[in-house]
Amino acid sequence: MPESTNGTAYDLAGIPSNPAVVLVHGLGMNRQMWRDYVPALSRRYRVLTYDLHGHGDSRRAPSEISLSLFSKQLNDLLHELQISRCVVIGFSLGGMINRRFAMDFPHCVSALVILNSPHVRGPDEQQVIEKRIKTTAERGAKGTLEESIARWFTPDFRSRMPAVISEVRVWVCNNDPVSYFQSREVLAKGITELIRPQPPLALPTLVITCQNDSGSTPQMSYAIASEITNSRVEIIPELQHLGLLEDPAAFLTPIEDFLANSLN
Numbered sequence: 001m002p003e004s005t006n007g008t009a010y011d012l013a014g015i016p017s018n019p020a021v022v023l024v025h026g027l028g029m030n031r032q033m034w035r036d037y038v039p040a041l042s043r044r045y046r047v048l049t050y051d052l053h054g055h056g057d058s059r060r061a062p063s064e065i066s067l068s069l070f071s072k073q074l075n076d077l078l079h080e081l082q083i084s085r086c087v088v089i090g091f092s093l094g095g096m097i098n099r100r101f102a103m104d105f106p107h108c109v110s111a112l113v114i115l116n117s118p119h120v121r122g123p124d125e126q127q128v129i130e131k132r133i134k135t136t137a138e139r140g141a142k143g144t145l146e147e148s149i150a151r152w153f154t155p156d157f158r159s160r161m162p163a164v165i166s167e168v169r170v171w172v173c174n175n176d177p178v179s180y181f182q183s184r185e186v187l188a189k190g191i192t193e194l195i196r197p198q199p200p201l202a203l204p205t206l207v208i209t210c211q212n213d214s215g216s217t218p219q220m221s222y223a224i225a226s227e228i229t230n231s232r233v234e235i236i237p238e239l240q241h242l243g244l245l246e247d248p249a250a251f252l253t254p255i256e257d258f259l260a261n262s263l264n
Contacts, residue, residue: 001057003057003058004076004077004080004081005080006059006062006073006076007058007059007060008050008051008053008058008059008073008076008077009031009050009051009056009057009058010031010048010049010050010051010077010081011031011038011048011049011050012046012047012048012081013038013039013042013046013047014041014042014043014044014045014046014047015046016046017046018044018045018046019044019045019046019086019087019110019263020045020046020047020048020083020085020086020087021041021045021046021047021048021086021087021088021089021259022047022048022049022050022074022078022083022086022087022088022089023037023038023041023047023048023049023089023090023091023094024050024052024074024088024089024090024091024094024095024097024098025049025051025052025055025056025091025093025094026090026091026092026093026094026095026116027092027093027180027183027184027187028055028141028148028171028172028175028180028183029055029056029091029168029171029172030051030052030055030056030057030171030175031049031050031051031056032056032171033091033171033244033245034049036245036248036252037244037248037251037252037255040252040256041252041255041256041259044259044260045087045259046083048077048078048081048083048086050074050077052070052073052093052094052097052179052183053065053069053070053073053179053183054175054176054178054179054180054182054183055175055176055179055180055183056171056175060176060178060179061073061179061182064182065179065182065183065185065186066186066190067096067097067100067186067190067193067194068100068104070097070100070186071097071100071101071103071104071105072104074088074097074101075101075104075105075108078108084108085107085108085109085110086108086109086110087109087110087111087112087113087259087262087263088101088102088109088111088112088113089112089113089115089255090112090113090114090115090117091115091116091117091244092115092116092117092118092187092216092241093117093183093186093187094115094117095114095115095116095117095216096117096118096186096187096190096191096194098112098113098114099112099114099117099194099197099201099224100190100193100194102201102203103194103197103201106201106203109203110203110204110262110263111203111204111205111206111258111259111262111263112201112203112204112205112206112228113205113206113207113208113255113258114205114206114207114208114221114224115208115209115244115251116208116209116210116213116216116241116242116243116244117207117209117216117220117221117224118187118191118215118216118220119191119195119219119220119221119223119224120191120195120220120223121191125215126188129187129188130188132144132184132188133181133184133185133188136180136181136184137181140177140180140181141172141173141175141177141180142173145169145172145173148172149165149168149169151214151215151240151241152168152240152241152242153165153240153242153245153246154212154238154239154240154246157246161246164245168242168245195227196227197227200227200228200229201227201228201229202228202229202230203228203229203230204230204231204258204262205225205228205230205231205232206231206232206233206234206254206255206258207221207222207224207225207228207231207232207233207234208221208233208234208235208236208251208254208255209221209235209236210235210236210237210238210239210240210241210243211235211236211237211238211239212238212239212240213239213240213241213243214240214241215241216241218233218235221233221235234254236250236251
């Protein structure tokens with residue numbers, strides 16, 4: 001398993017001379033969530049997947065986790081791998097990280113794909129998120145896991161694919177507990193630093209969410225896109241938060257079309 005000097009576990013696929021695409025996972029997940037995406041994308045791109053601090057095979061962060069720290073983690077990894085410019089595709093928390101990265105290191109980003117990621121929440125929605133933080137502090141990742149599974153996958157998929165559901169449970173529970181808790185806080189509270197960025201982001205951007213994603217709603221995706229010049233929105237019918245695991249083809253088609261048009 002490759003590991004950077006600061007303890008970030010990663011994998012590279014594809015031809016080194018091709019344009020680089022980086023895939024950033026979400027809270028509780030790891031780089032294995034992209035395994036159905038890497039073979040397709042690596043036919044035309046150099047694809048980098050990695051684990052966030054304290055997730056998967058990566059070491060804990062050197063200090064308290066923040067969006068800026070996650071942004072620096074990615075920048076350090078790209079510098080070490082001598083990747084000067086890339087498309088950054090981020091899911092959920094990863095879709096917050098790639099926006100922060102584009103704000104911090106604009107010269108490194110050629111395009112963004114923001115998947116199932118939040119924007120401003122209403123008071124009731126924020127209260128729900130704060131309750132999850134409290135439960136996580138008291139009971140760890142398992143405290144909110146079954147509620148999360150119900151939000152992430154459709155009932156039909158949960159009944160048909162119990163092995164996938166079990167694997168996701170293992171991924172979430174195997175993360176470093178402190179890193180998981182701090183990352184949940186970032187997911188809950190970090191959105192405020194991404195709203196109406198100054199200077200505004202202006203680069204090719206595809207924003208995708210699912211019709212029934214209760215935490216990263218279609219309205220949120222349109223709000224994200226409204227703040228980024230040269231962006232567009234795609235809504236995947238019926239699916240929920242982890243629709244990209246439930247139906248990879250529904251995501252790969254718009255992503256590949258976007259990349260082909262943006263990187264020409």
